[in-house]
Amino acid sequence: MTLTLTPIAHDELCHGSEWTVENIDLLAERVARVALGQYRHIFQILDGLAVNAPTTTADHGKDALKKLKLDKNGDAYQRDGWLFQVISWIAASQSKQGAILKPPHPFHAHKGFDGIQLEMAADGKTVKAVVIFEDKATDDARGMIREKVWPDIVDLEAGGRVAELTSEITSMLEVQQAAFPGLNVDEAINKLLWQEARQYRVSVTISDTHKSEPKRKSLFKDYDTSAPGDLVKRRAETMHFDNMRDWMTDFSSRVEAQIKAIAGL
Numbered sequence: 001m002t003l004t005l006t007p008i009a010h011d012e013l014c015h016g017s018e019w020t021v022e023n024i025d026l027l028a029e030r031v032a033r034v035a036l037g038q039y040r041h042i043f044q045i046l047d048g049l050a051v052n053a054p055t056t057t058a059d060h061g062k063d064a065l066k067k068l069k070l071d072k073n074g075d076a077y078q079r080d081g082w083l084f085q086v087i088s089w090i091a092a093s094q095s096k097q098g099a100i101l102k103p104p105h106p107f108h109a110h111k112g113f114d115g116i117q118l119e120m121a122a123d124g125k126t127v128k129a130v131v132i133f134e135d136k137a138t139d140d141a142r143g144m145i146r147e148k149v150w151p152d153i154v155d156l157e158a159g160g161r162v163a164e165l166t167s168e169i170t171s172m173l174e175v176q177q178a179a180f181p182g183l184n185v186d187e188a189i190n191k192l193l194w195q196e197a198r199q200y201r202v203s204v205t206i207s208d209t210h211k212s213e214p215k216r217k218s219l220f221k222d223y224d225t226s227a228p229g230d231l232v233k234r235r236a237e238t239m240h241f242d243n244m245r246d247w248m249t250d251f252s253s254r255v256e257a258q259i260k261a262i263a264g265l
Helices: 024-035 039-046 058-068 077-094 141-157 162-176 185-192 213-219 244-263
Strands: 003-010 014-021 115-120 127-136 198-206 234-240
Touching: 003 077, 003 213, 003 234, 014 077, 024 039, 024 058, 024 077, 024 244, 039 077, 058 077, 058 244, 077 115, 077 127, 077 198, 077 234, 077 244, 115 162, 115 198, 127 141, 127 162, 127 185, 141 198, 141 213, 162 185, 198 213, 213 234
Parallel strands: 014 234, 127 198, 198 234
Antiparallel strands: 003 014, 115 127
């Protein structure tokens, strides 16, 4: 696998995993494929399928490289955020166990949900839950969670963005009807709009400040009050960096090299 996902649970507060990179060049190649619009190829590989690599043109490569550009003011926030979202999608793809995942965003200016996952029942006819992603690449993990993530989740719990969520769920389910012919899309949508069917997956970059188990738990303080309910509702994912911005700069260079190699640039 591209990432090692180590399970971690913090009593009744939250559960999830810590991500570590097994092979950084393989991870860069897979992120490059997503940048090239070839997420389906990576999805199939992570599903254990033996598939041929899709055709890639120079135009694909030139367009993909735009995703790695810095902001006009030289900041790397949007680039790093997009790279982390793709890594988060790869982590979710490795552990999805039959769930339906929304494709990763093709560009980093997207303002919609960071990611969505639909949990399917074993019969393929019922959707048990919708998991809403909050992916944050940040130098201030606790501040980001406290000031941005918890208010977002509280708003969602109160019915915020329900029209947007309905549209996203509908499009995902319609695409899956061929694979799940017994699925009643309208019934599934109605079920998933209830609060008890919603779950959250908060993924954030951390430094040494929150590396230990007690400090990691403190990072997610108030998760249970922001998203009250059973433990299954609250997923917490982390990825540790000695220096996140330096790592992202190096990783972006690796992704760029992979894009050029794949596209023959």
